[in-house]
Amino acid sequence: QVPLVESGGGLVQAGDSLRLSCAASGRTFNFSTSNMAWFRQAPGKDREFVGVIRWTGTSTSYSDSVKGRFTISRDNAKNMVFLQMNSLRPDDTGVYSCAAARIPYSTLWTKPQMYAYWGQGTQVTVSS
Secondary structure (H helix, E strand, O other): OOOEEEEOOEEEEOOOOEEEEEEEOOOOOOHHHOOEEEEEEOOOOOOEEEEEEOOOOOOEEEOOOOOOOEEEEEEOOOOEEEEEEOOOOHHHOEEEEEEEEOOOOOOOOOOHHHEEEEOOOEEEEEEO
């Protein structure tokens, strides 16, 4: 059973918007006590931190490259986290993955090794 499943990726033009969803299932972790993060990876590039939202949904942190354009939100009643992406640019292209923190009630880590559960990712392609 896959603990996290992303959806909503696709092919869009520069300047467009896209909304990604991540659904948690199973009992491998407690969604409501886990910080949830988004990462992305372009072909031939290292995995890059995008943003993270606190388990309560009251705090967020973003990378400088997406600050002001992307917004993370969550619905703990539905065990879902979202990534709203506006003003997309070609360099936003990559596979976007959501991840759950390995420790509950933790700080807003930006390092992938601080996250224990991962989805398989959804492809986002932004054309010029």
